Amino acid sequence: MSIPSNLRYAESHEWARKEPDNTLTIGITDHAQNALGDIVFIELPAVERIVKVGEEVAVIESVKAASDIYAPVAGEIIAVNTAIVDAPDTLNADPYNAWLFKIKPTNLDDIDALLDATGYAKAIDA
Numbered sequence: 531m532s533i534p535s536n537l538r539y540a541e542s543h544e545w546a547r548k549e550p551d552n553t554l555t556i557g558i559t560d561h562a563q564n565a566l567g568d569i570v571f572i573e574l575p576a577v578e579r580i581v582k583v584g585e586e587v588a589v590i591e592s593v594k595a596a597s598d599i600y601a602p603v604a605g606e607i608i609a610v611n612t613a614i615v616d617a618p619d620t621l622n623a624d625p626y627n628a629w630l631f632k633i634k635p636t637n638l639d640d641i642d643a644l645l646d647a648t649g650y651a652k653a654i655d656a
Contacts, residue, residue: 538644540602566592605635
């Protein structure tokens with residue numbers, strides 16, 4: 531199981547990548563996609579939506595279950611990956627490149643509250 535060291539992680543299995551413009555790109559972890567199985571549907575948040583830390587912002591459905599996706603930081607949704615809606619199985623093939631949405635954080639320091647790769651590995655017993 532892959533846990534890239536350049537990302538930060540929420541215990542709810544979202545990853546966050548800080549971009550050069552200080553926005554964050556958000557996706558789900560390899561662990562999450564593996565637990566879900568074959569992903570068949572994704573509902574993404576609305577652009578310009580203001581979200582709180584831990585707020586439910588998206589839904590992913592697989593052949594096994596449905597799972598909520600949570601905002602790992604507070605801020606404004608500034609982009610969504612509409613291509614992933616048409617090809618949700620992309621998350622199974624490459625979860626760290628198949629992003630879901632981008633967020634402009636209210637406080638960029640909030641990313642420091644997320645787990646690093648070592649902390650996430652411990653959280654999932656990897």
